[in-house]
Amino acid sequence: MTQAKTAYQKPIPLKDIDNAPYWDAADKHQLALQKCDDCNAYSQPPGPTCAKCGSENVSWEQFGDDIKATVYSYVVSYRPFLPGFQDELPTIIALAQLDKVPEVKIMGNILNCEEKDLEIGMPIQMTWVDITEDRALPQWIPATN
Numbered sequence: 001m002t003q004a005k006t007a008y009q010k011p012i013p014l015k016d017i018d019n020a021p022y023w024d025a026a027d028k029h030q031l032a033l034q035k036c037d038d039c040n041a042y043s044q045p046p047g048p049t050c051a052k053c054g055s056e057n058v059s060w061e062q063f064g065d066d067i068k069a070t071v072y073s074y075v076v077s078y079r080p081f082l083p084g085f086q087d088e089l090p091t092i093i094a095l096a097q098l099d100k101v102p103e104v105k106i107m108g109n110i111l112n113c114e115e116k117d118l119e120i121g122m123p124i125q126m127t128w129v130d131i132t133e134d135r136a137l138p139q140w141i142p143a144t145n
C-alpha cells in the first residue's frame with residue numbers, strides 16, 4: 001500500500017470508551033464536555049469517573065461550535081516533539097480557559113498567530129482542522145470579534 005504524499009502524518013487522537021463523545025463532537029466541529037451528574041464538575045480530559053468526586057454518573061454536555069476562550073498559559077515550541085510537526089515551527093501550544101466554563105481548560109495549538117502577538121488573557125476561539133476524511137482536531141485561533 002502506498003501512502004499519498006499529502007496524507008496526514010501526525011498522530012491521530014485515538015477514541016476510547018471514555019473520550020469518544022469528545023472526539024465525536026470534535027469530528028462534527030463541535031465541543032462536548034463530560035459533566036458529573038452528582039457534583040456538576042466538568043472533567044477535561046474525560047475519564048471513566050468524575051475527576052472531582054469519583055462518581056460514575058457522568059454525562060455529556062454539548063456546547064456547539066461557538067467556543068470562546070482566553071489564553072491561560074502557553075509555550076512556544078521550536079523543535080518538533082512528534083513526527084509531522086517539523087514544517088510548522090514554531091508551534092504555539094496554549095492552555096485555553098473557556099469563557100462559558102472557566103474551570104475548564106483545554107490544551108491546543110494556536111494557529112494563525114505570531115509569537116509577538118501572543119499574550120496571556122488574549123481572546124481566542126476554537127477552530128477545527130480536518131485531519132482525515134472523518135476526523136477533526138480542535139485547535140485555537142485569535143478571536144475575530
Ligand SMILES: [Zn+2]
Binds near residue numbers: 055
Ligand atoms: Zn462529581
